[in-house]
Amino acid sequence: MKQIILVHTIPKLLLLVLTFSFSLAIGSAFAQVSPLAGIAPGTIKNSYIDLGESDSLALSIIRGRVDGPVFTIVAGIHGFEYPPIIAVQRILKSIDPKELKGSLLIIPLASEASFYQRSVFTHPEDGKNLNRVFPGNGSGTVTEKIAAFISQVIIPVTDVFLDIHGGDASEDLLPFVCFYDRKDASAQVGLARKLASAADFEYNVIYPYTLKADQPSEYAFKEAVQQGKTALSIEAGKLGAADRVAIDRIENGILNMLKEMEMIQGSISTHSDQRWLVNPDYIKAPVQGIFYSDIKSGDQVSRGQYLGYITDIFGEKLEEIHSGFDGIVLYKIGTPPVNTGETMFCIGKVN
Template sequence: MLDENHSDEIANFESTVDKSIPGTASTPEDEPWFGNHVQPGSFVNTELLITETYSSRSVSVPIQVRRGIEPGPTLFVCAALHGDEINGTGAIRTLLGDANWTLRRGTLLLIPILNVLGFERHSRYLPDRRDLNRCFPGSDSGSMASRMARVIFDALVRRCDYGIDLHTAAVRRTNFPNVRADIRKPECMRIAKAFGSGIILAGSGPQGSFRREATRAGCPTIVVEGGEVWKVEPSVAECMTRGVLNVLKELEMIDGKPEVPENQAMIKQTKWIRAERGGFVAMHVAPGDIVVKGQPIATNSSLLSEDQNRLVAPFTGIVIGMSTLPAVQPGEPIVHLGRLPNPKSAKRHESQVECDDVQRTAHEHLATGIQVTEAFDIEF
């Protein structure tokens, strides 16, 4: 159970500390994290206590805290804020097990699962059906979701200089890897470009979302979207892993220079193309594809391929995401397009994807999850 005498820092109740750390008393070089003193050049596997279950058992979030030898910024990297979105979990677990990089400066918090209760139920939501990613910065006296949000916000955001929040598309959808950031904030733009996904969507995020409220509180935070729920897709996880390492390099927390595409598409307007008729959809595009204005993107018809209805691109752009469910009703979203300024910028983006092994692999892989057919001429 939660102890009323917990410190404001929310102490952990179990941890594994680097055995080379002598003693438990704090020194001037120590940093206190969740009841542990973390020395430069060491790491701690620990837990953040966030709530209780119906049976009064404590619920905690597993966190690894790493410190470099030299002082520097503090960065958190989290996944599964929506409990069924675990591509980012796979990426963080890859980083945890990779001995080929060393934190030189600053402090890094790696959080594979932030919404533990949703994760254990394979659900986007908490048991009370609330979306944790609409409850920040939270409240000490609100709903369960709001209280959890408050604990997370105070324990992580208040102590960090930057944040990366890893997501996937919602259920029955998939996304081509992209970064979402408030580009009006220079430090958000800095880490968004450094991440190197090739696509940056401009926006501050929904009201109450983690990255919006963290950025408002002075911790520039970006969201990365890629792939679909309930999976760790290798090509998407690789995009995320490379991106996190790129940001660490940009912040000079690890050695090396970011591996960033020469040209990254800046998207300031997106639009969901929705079904006009009910029926079965034949897709003519895949995630990450470039489309030009007027290009067919999907055709839906009856189950016997009658009464066909063609959907076309309203502008030149990139397929940011799309439905993975071919059966639709009128008004349901089918393809999510990001607008590009002109066909020249579309060609430039297409060329840079081909030159980037990580993006190209993701493009090829995600296309295999969608049945893409040629758009034949039809009579209306």
């Protein structure tokens, strides 16, 4: 039987009263107290973090009976990406703190308002995309405060940071695991590569890392890389569906990573035919309009290949889209509307 200190059946307001003292924003910074402080080994603590001005963030801390790595899992940075959210619900129920080595910091639904209001990419209150505002601002808008809490309180105590996404309501996406190739952090990149391989997705993607120390990271797992952590992202699911296969794949990927870290027991069996893609290229929409394409995520495309076309709302063709690259379509806009400058296709190069 798991020991639950605070459970979600406690009203949210009461949880806010009971929440951590470190959580109050002081100016633009959160007080630097570890979220693990005061949590007994072998227990679970579920609570809402008070971000100030009635904004809050749900955090589940599963502290293993034995000390070990701190592994952070974030879902719901985009509230319309359901497979990550549901897979993490399963993880919350399946991990026994008495059997766990180390600790899990789990943010099950980073953008809760986006989830309940079914808003795609952005937070309904401030219109900001949480995965573009890192490192955030503790005295900013609600989205900036969520990012600031993760940047200032969660990432500093984290050894491995995993941010999980999927194809949003408009995205057709190939499932993959990805990480940044930070050249001056070979140990962290080496571990990320091992964990990506253990996750057992057919495709892994390695992004170049060119961020300077004083540049905003914008993305959650890039912020973790900038802070010198091992960080990965999983992408699975598409077009706003709570797809069972994608949920299973994410759950299995997380459990395999935890086995690779020796935080939970069990053997990992991986496919021998994993493919590694590097340095994805992006094709942007040249114009707003209605988008037609027979290409699907996972398709192999070649430079110059015809990919589709865009019309105006009278049906007149405005632009034809051709690939500028050879590679595999990682994701594409999978629904008719496109806006100027949006990524229509992301194409990974075969390594």
